[in-house]
Amino acid sequence: MAPRVLVVAGPGGAGSSTMAAGIADHLAAAGRPVTVLDNDPYTGARSRCAEAIPAAGPAAALAASKTVDLQSLLSVLGDSAEVVEPLRHTDTAAALRLLWSIPVEASDEHIVVVDAGSNGPDLARLARMLPASLLQLSRVSSKWLRTARPFAAAVGGKLPGPALLGQVQASAERARAIRNAVCGGSGGVLLVGGDPGKTARIGVGVALSGVLVRGVVGLENGPEDLLPGVPRVASPVDWLASDWDTQPPVQIVADMTDEGYQMRMPLPLSDFRELKLRWSGHSLTLAATGHQSVLDLPSVLQRCRPSSASLRDGMLDVAFRPTRAGA
CATH class of the missing domain: 3.40.50 (Rossmann fold)
Structure with missing residues (x-):
């Protein structure tokens, strides 16, 4: 620990x-x-x-x-x-x-x-x-x-x-x-x-x-x-x-509806339009309010492509879908 x-x-x-x-x-x-x-x-x-x-x-x-x-x-x-x-x-x-x-x-x-x-x-x-x-x-x-x-x-x-x-x-x-x-x-x-x-x-x-x-x-x-x-x-x-929530902030959740995944992370941004995302296969770059960071993606997401993103009540959700052969 x-x-x-x-x-x-x-x-x-x-x-x-x-x-x-x-x-x-x-x-x-x-x-x-x-x-x-x-x-x-x-x-x-x-x-x-x-x-x-x-x-x-x-x-x-x-x-x-x-x-x-x-x-x-x-x-x-x-x-x-x-x-x-x-x-x-x-x-x-x-x-x-x-x-x-x-x-x-x-x-x-x-x-x-x-x-x-x-x-x-x-x-x-x-x-x-x-x-x-x-x-x-x-x-x-x-x-x-x-x-x-x-x-x-x-x-x-x-x-x-x-x-x-x-x-x-x-x-x-x-x-x-x-x-x-x-x-x-x-x-x-x-x-x-x-x-x-x-x-x-x-x-x-x-x-x-x-x-x-x-x-x-x-x-x-x-x-x-x-x-x-x-x-x-x-x-x-x-x-x-008070007790701290010890769950890691960045969570990868399986989406059973279409065999994809959701990456969820807290992001206290008021306006989704201020957020820029760039995917490079192995990483996801996030930029907003003059700051930028690069998140290395786990191997399970490196076999996927991001399909959508949303921000609601301070929580960012990025949907990933498996890359199909020949796509």
């Missing part, structure tokens, strides 16, 4: 760091094992905590030391669009530091509070796509690199050897554990409301990566059609005491 990962996100100035610190203090005072992560040592959540709360467990630090530095590896690989393109819209270094510090080895009693602020969508996007990108990098061979980067091959000393590729494979395994913790049933986002439009865009940006927006605080009097399907939270303390 993975630890419970609560990402606290919101527009700049909305108070997400204060909220994350308050939640961590409440959990620590109640005797729960808790870890607080942020990217700001001066005004982030950890600096605001009244309790002495660790930033990350020793197991996470040990695991991180055995994995590769992504920025160094990207420098070696250069500008291969197929490998690097998914990272271009992400503040990779800052988000990677946060994700890599999540103690995925901890028990399900452990709660990790991540102060993400306005970077919540970037964090969710990186958590979703990093395992596939690292797995792809681990399959890179010297022959491919000489073809793709003849200059690097000519100057020498920049082709990754077996040790580096082994680190990439270890990194891919850790990235899968992080993705499962953030994007699975043990993860979720609490939005801290500020400007309603900016708050909604952050919520949609997070949800596009398949991370569940579990609630929003500070918008009790906001427009009713804002963030459909997301509960309004009046008391974070009472909300924390």
Whole structure:
């Protein structure tokens, strides 16, 4: 079982760091094992905590030391669009530091509070796509690199050897554990409301990566059609005491009427016309409100084609139908 990962996100100035610190203090005072992560040592959540709360467990630090530095590896690989393109819209270094510090080895009693602020969508996007990108990098061979980067091959000393590729494979395994913790049933986002439009865009940006927006605080009097399907939270303390639904947010359901499938995922978008979907056989790209994410499709959906999509009450349904021979 993975630890419970609560990402606290919101527009700049909305108070997400204060909220994350308050939640961590409440959990620590109640005797729960808790870890607080942020990217700001001066005004982030950890600096605001009244309790002495660790930033990350020793197991996470040990695991991180055995994995590769992504920025160094990207420098070696250069500008291969197929490998690097998914990272271009992400503040990779800052988000990677946060994700890599999540103690995925901890028990399900452990709660990790991540102060993400306005970077919540970037964090969710990186958590979703990093395992596939690292797995792809681990399959890179010297022959491919000489073809793709003849200059690097000519100057020498920049082709990754077996040790580096082994680190990439270890990194891919850790990235899968992080993705499962953030994007699975043990993860979720609490939005801290500020400007309603900016708050909604952050919520949609997070949800596009398949991370569940579990609630929003500070918008009790906001427009009713804002963030459909997301509960309004009046008391974070009472909300924390409630049980979480541990079902993964992205569900694949068999459609018995025509032997097809339905992919269902929460998406708190008010207007379906703002959503753009692009299917590529192995993945589904979703874009809305200035954010974009790529969802790798399970093997059962890679043998199908999307036939329709609908959005109702904050739930996106995409119908897939089997690809017929010769079609």
